[in-house]
Amino acid sequence: PVRRAAGRAGGAAGKPGPAHVIAVDWGGSSLRLYRLDAAGTIVDQRRSAEGALACAGRFGAVLAAHQHGWEDPLDLMRGMVGARGGWREVPYADCPAGLDALAAALVPLDADTAGAALGGRRLWCAPGVADHGRAASDVMRGEETQIAGLLAHLGGGEHQVCLPGTHSKWVRVRDGRIVEVATAMTGELYALLRGHSILGRTMPAHDGRFDAGAFVAGLERGHAQDGLAHQLFAVRTAALFDRFAADALPSYLSGLLIGHELAHALSDARGTVHLLGGDALLGRYAHALAWRQVQTRRHHEDLAAHGLQALARARGLG
Numbered sequence: 001p002v003r004r005a006a007g008r009a010g011g012a013a014g015k016p017g018p019a020h021v022i023a024v025d026w027g028g029s030s031l032r033l034y035r036l037d038a039a040g041t042i043v044d045q046r047r048s049a050e051g052a053l054a055c056a057g058r059f060g061a062v063l064a065a066h067q068h069g070w071e072d073p074l075d076l077m078r079g080m081v082g083a084r085g086g087w088r089e090v091p092y093a094d095c096p097a098g099l100d101a102l103a104a105a106l107v108p109l110d111a112d113t114a115g116a117a118l119g120g121r122r123l124w125c126a127p128g129v130a131d132h133g134r135a136a137s138d139v140m141r142g143e144e145t146q147i148a149g150l151l152a153h154l155g156g157g158e159h160q161v162c163l164p165g166t167h168s169k170w171v172r173v174r175d176g177r178i179v180e181v182a183t184a185m186t187g188e189l190y191a192l193l194r195g196h197s198i199l200g201r202t203m204p205a206h207d208g209r210f211d212a213g214a215f216v217a218g219l220e221r222g223h224a225q226d227g228l229a230h231q232l233f234a235v236r237t238a239a240l241f242d243r244f245a246a247d248a249l250p251s252y253l254s255g256l257l258i259g260h261e262l263a264h265a266l267s268d269a270r271g272t273v274h275l276l277g278g279d280a281l282l283g284r285y286a287h288a289l290a291w292r293q294v295q296t297r298r299h300h301e302d303l304a305a306h307g308l309q310a311l312a313r314a315r316g317l318g
Contacts, residue, residue, distance in 0.1 A: 021074045021312050022067065023305035026081035027142065028053045033066055034305035042305060044070075052080035052087070059087040067121075074317060075123045076308035079142035082107070082125040092130035092139055098177035099148055102127060103314035126311060131181040138181045140169050142304070146276050149307030150299060151176055154274075161274045162265070164281040166191075170265045184261040187281075190254060199232065202239035203249045211248035212287070218255020219291055223263050231256055258288045266292060277301050 025032040029051035035044040046066055055062045059081065067075075082090035093105040105127035128141035143163045150161065156175050163169040166187040172180035194200045194207075221231055235253050238244050244252055266273075272295045275282045282298055289296050 020072075021076060021309050021317075022070060022072050023308040024063070024075055024077040024081070025142070025145075025304050026052050026077055026079045026086075028080045031062070031066065034302070035070060035072065036305060036309050040306055040309055042302065052083070055087075056085070073121055074312065075121055076106075076126065076312050076317075077123065078126040078145040078304060078308060082128065083141055088125065090125045090127050092128045092141075093144075095129060095131045095133065095181065096174070096177040096179045097129050097144070099151060099310060099314050101177075102129075102144060102148055103311045106311060106315055122317070124312070124315075124317065126308065129178055129181060133180065138183050140171070140181050140183070143169050143171070143276075144178065145307035145311065146299075146301070146304045147171060147173065147178055147307065148310050149303035149305070150274065150276065152306075152310070153299070158271075159274060160271070161276060162285060163276045164285045165277060168261060182265065184265065186257045186261045190257055193232070193235075193253060194250065199235045199249075199253065202236065202246060203253075204247050207250045208247040210284075211244070211251040214244045214248040214252040215255035215284070215287065216291060217244075218252040218257075219259035219262075219288055222256040222259025222261075223292075225260075225263050228260050231260065254284065255288070258284060262288055262292060266294065271295070272297050274299060276303060 020038040021036050023034040023036060025034070029049070031048040031050050031052075033046045034042050037043050048066055050062050050066075052059075063075070081087045088107070088109060090107045091105070093101050097105075106124045107127065109123040109125065126142070126145050128139060129144045131138045140163075146163060147161060151173070154173060154176070158175075159173045161171040161173060163171070164187070166185075168184045168186050170182040170184070171178055194203065221234055222228075224231070235249060235256065238252060239246070239249060273289055274297050275285055275289075276299045278301055286296050286298065
């Protein structure tokens with residue numbers, strides 16, 4: 001089902017104001033659509049649980065259904081819709097990549113690919129970014145549009161950006177270009193351990209309250225860097241010897257994994273870390289970074305919509 005959010009600064013839900021571009025954030029498990037006017041204001045938005053993984057073979061029909069009543073001719077898409085197995089695989093842009101390089105790597109979807117149901121709309125998909133600067137390559141797909149939206153808020157020089165999630169991304173930006181990408185599978189590992197390991201058996205079925213004390217204890221353990229496989233068993237012994245209540249163990253596990261992530265990601269950190277994403281995860285990462293005495297600045301996940309519009313302008317699409 002489609003969830004329609006109230007319009008912003010230009011139109012109420014059901015009566016959106018004049019728009020300039022539709023930004024489509026199509027992740028693996030969710031779909032978000034934003035209408036932006038020429039000034040970059042989000043005038044309306046819609047959300048759905050029909051992520052890219054559930055839309056194989058019917059992307060055009062799904063997009064048309066969720067855009068019903070929106071007559072705007074231009075769509076900019078990002079995320080898993082452009083991944084292998086998505087609507088169309090879009091090649092990655094290589095680091096270093098600034099706004100111009102990302103815009104040049106946008107790929108159009110032609111009428112045959114899009115399907116007649118979209119009524120002649122112009123569809124473009126963002127490329128993702130690949131970093132081949134280490135022994136093992138790294139990539140991100142979708143997060144590059146959030147960085148594109150963030151660039152307007154950054155000055156020159158070097159900046160570190162963290163995008164927490166299932167696969168957390170640490171991105172280094174230098175003079176307006178993405179120069180380095182590093183991924184930590186922290187969120188996915190947490191979910192696997194909670195749901196499919198002996199550690200999860202000691203915890204409630206669902207995460208309850210956030211326990212700050214247990215979380216900081218986990219951060220301290222993860223920061224110790226004596227081997228993650230060994231550290232994880234400390235969650236088991238904490239349960240065996242009643243170090244924490246059962247409902248505090250998820251916070252301890254979360255802190256341990258995030259602490260281990262930060263120990264690597266911050267090895268050469270300088271200055272403020274910019275945090276992008278949803279409020280819940282940003283709160284945990286902000287808490288962890290404050291514990292490490294690192295300053296942070298939070299930015300809302302809607303930056304992806306503004307980043308897509310910035311790419312459209314850089315490409316001369318409207």
